Amino acid sequence: MSVLAVAEHRRGELRDVSLELITAGRRLADATGGDLDVVVVGGDVDAFADRLDREGVDTIYTVDEGEEFNHEVYADAVEQLHAELEPTALVAPNSVNGLDYVPAVAERLGVPLITDVIDFEAGDGIEVTREQYGGKVETTYDVDADQYAVTVRPAEWPKAEAAGDAAVEPFDADVGGDLGTTVNGFEEVGGGDVDITEADVLVSVGRGIEEEDNIPLIEELADTLGATLSSSRPIVDNGWLPKNRQVGQSGKVVTPDVYIAIGISGAVQHVAGMKGADTIIAINTDPSAPIYDIADYGIVDDLFDVVPELIEEFGGEAPDV
Amino acid sequence: MKILVTVKEVAEVDDEFSISGLDIDESSLEYDLNEWDDYAVEEAVQLSEADGHDDVEVVTVTVGPERAEETVRMALAKGADRAVRVWDDALEEAQFLDLDAKAELLAAVAEEEEPDLVLSGVQAADDANGATGVALAERLGVEWAAVVNSLELDADAGVASVRRELEGGVEELTDVELPAVLTIQTGINEPRYASLRGIRQAQRKPLEVYDLEDVGLDESVVDSPVERTDMYEPESEGDATVWEGSSEDTAEELADFLRDKGVVDA
Numbered sequence: 001m002s003v004l005a006v007a008e009h010r011r012g013e014l015r016d017v018s019l020e021l022i023t024a025g026r027r028l029a030d031a032t033g034g035d036l037d038v039v040v041v042g043g044d045v046d047a048f049a050d051r052l053d054r055e056g057v058d059t060i061y062t063v064d065e066g067e068e069f070n071h072e073v074y075a076d077a078v079e080q081l082h083a084e085l086e087p088t089a090l091v092a093p094n095s096v097n098g099l100d101y102v103p104a105v106a107e108r109l110g111v112p113l114i115t116d117v118i119d120f121e122a123g124d125g126i127e128v129t130r131e132q133y134g135g136k137v138e139t140t141y142d143v144d145a146d147q148y149a150v151t152v153r154p155a156e157w158p159k160a161e162a163a164g165d166a167a168v169e170p171f172d173a174d175v176g177g178d179l180g181t182t183v184n185g186f187e188e189v190g191g192g193d194v195d196i197t198e199a200d201v202l203v204s205v206g207r208g209i210e211e212e213d214n215i216p217l218i219e220e221l222a223d224t225l226g227a228t229l230s231s232s233r234p235i236v237d238n239g240w241l242p243k244n245r246q247v248g249q250s251g252k253v254v255t256p257d258v259y260i261a262i263g264i265s266g267a268v269q270h271v272a273g274m275k276g277a278d279t280i281i282a283i284n285t286d287p288s289a290p291i292y293d294i295a296d297y298g299i300v301d302d303l304f305d306v307v308p309e310l311i312e313e314f315g316g317e318a319p320d321v
Numbered sequence: 322m323k324i325l326v327t328v329k330e331v332a333e334v335d336d337e338f339s340i341s342g343l344d345i346d347e348s349s350l351e352y353d354l355n356e357w358d359d360y361a362v363e364e365a366v367q368l369s370e371a372d373g374h375d376d377v378e379v380v381t382v383t384v385g386p387e388r389a390e391e392t393v394r395m396a397l398a399k400g401a402d403r404a405v406r407v408w409d410d411a412l413e414e415a416q417f418l419d420l421d422a423k424a425e426l427l428a429a430v431a432e433e434e435e436p437d438l439v440l441s442g443v444q445a446a447d448d449a450n451g452a453t454g455v456a457l458a459e460r461l462g463v464e465w466a467a468v469v470n471s472l473e474l475d476a477d478a479g480v481a482s483v484r485r486e487l488e489g490g491v492e493e494l495t496d497v498e499l500p501a502v503l504t505i506q507t508g509i510n511e512p513r514y515a516s517l518r519g520i521r522q523a524q525r526k527p528l529e530v531y532d533l534e535d536v537g538l539d540e541s542v543v544d545s546p547v548e549r550t551d552m553y554e555p556e557s558e559g560d561a562t563v564w565e566g567s568s569e570d571t572a573e574e575l576a577d578f579l580r581d582k583g584v585v586d587a
């Protein structure tokens with residue numbers, strides 16, 4: 001069995017998940033003693049190939065087409081290389097761009113696709129583990145197919161670090177023709193006066209707060225503690241706090257000394273932004289909320305009871321909400 | 322112009338829940354309109370209400386059992402014009418519907434409806450495959466864009482100018498030729514609440530129910546190389562210290578902890 005992993009880069013940088021893919025891909029290939037091949041499409045492919053040359057990689061295929069990600073170029077290139085190599089497993093990151101081309105490639109190839117895989121057991125076929133119902137349960141799936149595709153969750157496998165001696169081969173893909181999707185550029189959002197990544201202590205509010213009118217309660221706690229206020233995504237989606245307060249995959253990655261998550265469930269995209277905090281404290285009514293999997297301390301209770309008490313402990317006055 | 326919106330009824334799990342067999346016990350589940358699809362419905366309805374778009378029809382499509390009609394009616398109450406629901410004994414009996422099956426079912430309806438634009442959600446809150454919309458686009462042989470948080474439609478030029486929300490606060494500005502499937506991200510708009518009038522009107526809006534034969538498919542659609550083998554509560558990786566007691570007690574514990582940490586000196 002062989003494995004084909006598709007690297008990811010953006011704006012000139014190879015993304016970390018590409019090196020994680022090598023670790024996961026190697027483990028998968030090892031299960032049956034097969035090859036691990038990596039393909040990188042677009043950008044400075046030779047420089048990327050250099051960085052992708054890690055222990056365990058057999059061949060790196062470079063497809064010198066375009067600068068940035070375009071799903072049609074990726075889909076064409078991966079489909080054609082797949083036809084040539086006939087790998088058992090196609091492995092790609094469960095990233096925003098991964099989810100923009102892998103489902104199309106899997107459809108074209110007629111192979112089953114399992115997304116956001118957090119673990120697997122390979123042998124005859126593969127059994128994968130993924131999360132469901134907002135991370136409250138894990139499920140395993142047995143994939144009984146000669147060929148399949150999986151996207152793997154970022155930051156679940158360590159980055160492959162050791163240098164390798166892979167062969168590098170340009171792959172001449174027939175891509176392009178008429179591209180129905182044109183990428184015109186990028187824009188960075190979430191700037192502004194507050195930089196939550198600088199804060200030592202973050203008091204972070206989630207959907208458990210229920211209403212915009214209740215936000216001052218958490219604001220008061222942050223003030224009383226001399227901490228900075230941040231939030232999960234729904235609070236920003238609702239327009240209750242500006243984008244620069246959002247912690248998570250599509251917001252900011254923060255690493256404070258203390259992170260107090262109040263009424264936040266701990267969805268994977270939120271956790272991606274705060275799991276590096278030194279001490280994580282959760283206040284959440286739901287003992288099965290996934291935030292407790294990464295919290296160091298927790299209070300399983302109603303935030304509307306606990307937070308006013310806490311404000312008073314420090315001599316503040318809780319607003320009526 | 323016709324906009325097709327894929328609408329899923331998702332299951333939410335109670336704080337206390339149990340697993341029976343390979344799924345969450347029915348008694349621990351509550352159902353709701355998928356959050357991402359709520360934004361997709363709103364986006365479609367806003368397009369239909371915008372100046373110069375008064376000939377826009379918004380149709381929802383749902384693969385789901387009769388129970389899902391409550392959710393479908395909610396989408397109708399929020400302004401969709403009519404709804405299609407696909408279900409069948411063969412689907413009811415399947416262990417679960419894999420990605421491919423759902424794409425095939427949704428594609429069968431889309432081929433019948435021939436929409437100019439399909440709006441889907443980035444992910445279903447329960448399954449979180451994050452893949453159905455793009456798989457559907459490929460099946461239909463149309464363009465697509467995943468994780469769209471801004472949409473400007475130039476129907477005459479046949480182009481959707483979108484922003485794709487990438488990781489780390491970076492957005493990609495992309496033009497997509499129509500027809501296309503866009504997977505809609507939360508925050509793209511402000512979903513409305515259904516008005517009482519909307520809810521009343523929704524009762525009279527057409528909701529067609531199709532079985533497999535009606536959409537030109539047969540039982541083989543549920544055949545899948547993927548089989549669910551287990552479902553369990555993950556073992557907690559952390560070993561969180563949980564402070565117990567009254568709110569007053571736990572707040573005091575936390576306060577002491579924060580003082581010890583030097584977070585606050587008071």
Ligand SMILES: Cc1cc2nc3c(=O)[nH]c(=O)nc-3n(C[C@H](O)[C@H](O)[C@H](O)COP(=O)(O)OP(=O)(O)OC[C@H]3O[C@@H](n4cnc5c(N)ncnc54)[C@H](O)[C@@H]3O)c2cc1C
Nearest residue numbers: 206207208232233248249250251263264265270285286303
């Ligand atoms: C591509 C993509 C990118 C995303 N990027 C991000 C991101 O950057 N950041 C982010 O945060 N999310 C992101 N998300 C969304 C993410 O999947 C979750 O939907 C979101 O994190 C949930 O926010 P929440 O925890 O505040 O809300 P919920 O998941 O609704 O959780 C609310 C919590 O509050 C608790 N609660 C309710 N009432 C009370 C009470 N009275 N007292 C105490 N607790 C209470 C509940 O038990 C629950 O656990 C992204 C999703 C996608 C698909």
Ligand SMILES: Nc1ncnc2c1ncn2[C@@H]1O[C@H](COP(=O)(O)O)[C@@H](O)[C@H]1O
Nearest residue numbers: 327328329384442444445450451452453
């Ligand atoms: N059973 C279904 N019926 C209608 N739409 C669905 C169904 N399942 C998934 N979808 C659509 O596909 C999107 C992504 O779902 P998923 O790929 O399962 O995470 C959802 O937001 C829905 O718009």
